[in-house]
Amino acid sequence: MNYFYITGTSRGIGRAIAEKLLENDSNIVIGISRRQTINHERYRHVVFDLNMIEAVQAYDFDRYDDADKIVLINNSGVLGDVNHIGKMSSQNMVQSYNVNLIAPAILINSFMDAYAESNAEKMIINISSGAARHTVNSWSTYCSTKAGLEMFTQVLEGEIQEAKRNDVKVFSIAPGIIDTEMQSEIRAVPDEQFSSKDKFVQLKQNNELTSPGAVAEKMADVIAHPENYPNTVMDFRD
Numbered sequence: 001m002n003y004f005y006i007t008g009t010s011r012g013i014g015r016a017i018a019e020k021l022l023e024n025d026s027n028i029v030i031g032i033s034r035r036q037t038i039n040h041e042r043y044r045h046v047v048f049d050l051n052m053i054e055a056v057q058a059y060d061f062d063r064y065d066d067a068d069k070i071v072l073i074n075n076s077g078v079l080g081d082v083n084h085i086g087k088m089s090s091q092n093m094v095q096s097y098n099v100n101l102i103a104p105a106i107l108i109n110s111f112m113d114a115y116a117e118s119n120a121e122k123m124i125i126n127i128s129s130g131a132a133r134h135t136v137n138s139w140s141t142y143c144s145t146k147a148g149l150e151m152f153t154q155v156l157e158g159e160i161q162e163a164k165r166n167d168v169k170v171f172s173i174a175p176g177i178i179d180t181e182m183q184s185e186i187r188a189v190p191d192e193q194f195s196s197k198d199k200f201v202q203l204k205q206n207n208e209l210t211s212p213g214a215v216a217e218k219m220a221d222v223i224a225h226p227e228n229y230p231n232t233v234m235d236f237r238d
């Protein structure tokens, strides 16, 4: 069997990836988020708020005797305050760093520990963003958390190479601009707080957003054929 731990399966990209993977009878999906929206015989949900860092630290991955492949997809993410530095809520900053960077980093560490002796093929996919790689004014928290997780992924890749391990694959994938609630949130930001807002409004009006289902199709191909994807850092738009 193949086991997939996916954060943020209640909607958007995470839900589409979970539903795509559940099409395969050999796959079991364990979804992690505050709300459960998927019901399926091979789906289990862990109700979890990734902002509760002590609970994230205590989370223990299940051990499996029959696992061919075990995958962690860190997909949960929040945009956080879209505003200029000096005008953000410090409480919201803490929560965004927790959900986007600290919780995924802790989960990766726990995953690598839990399955260190497992013979299964292991894979970690972190959902990144173009905003990890270039600055966007008013997105300081989002850019920096995504950049931090991308660097964490690259250090892990370096350690895997150093140890000459071929049982673990890691990826940091920017999915493109996807038609989800997160995009609705971007378009709802007051104009004066976000100078690039019009670009996102135009993309929606011109039907230029990618569907979550299309991202899920590409993700399923990466999972099935990682040998075809030699780069740790990827952008699905390339």
Ligand SMILES: NC(=O)c1ccc[n+]([C@@H]2O[C@H](COP(=O)([O-])OP(=O)(O)OC[C@H]3O[C@@H](n4cnc5c(N)ncnc54)[C@H](OP(=O)(O)O)[C@@H]3O)[C@@H](O)[C@H]2O)c1
Residues within 6 Å of the ligand: 007, 008, 009, 010, 011, 012, 013, 014, 032, 033, 034, 035, 036, 048, 049, 050, 051, 074, 075, 076, 077, 078, 099, 127, 128, 129, 130, 174, 175, 176, 177, 178, 179, 180, 181, 182, 183
């Ligand atoms: N949409 C885009 O254009 C785009 C572009 C680049 C990258 N991304 C990235 O893709 C990922 C998915 O984004 P999306 O567009 O699908 O967003 P979305 O529709 O807003 O969904 C976000 C998911 O994250 C989960 N989440 C949020 N806060 C959480 C918390 N405190 N604890 C646990 N889970 C939490 C939500 O689950 P609950 O509310 O049930 O907890 C939800 O399932 C994110 O990492 C995002 O940064 C999106």
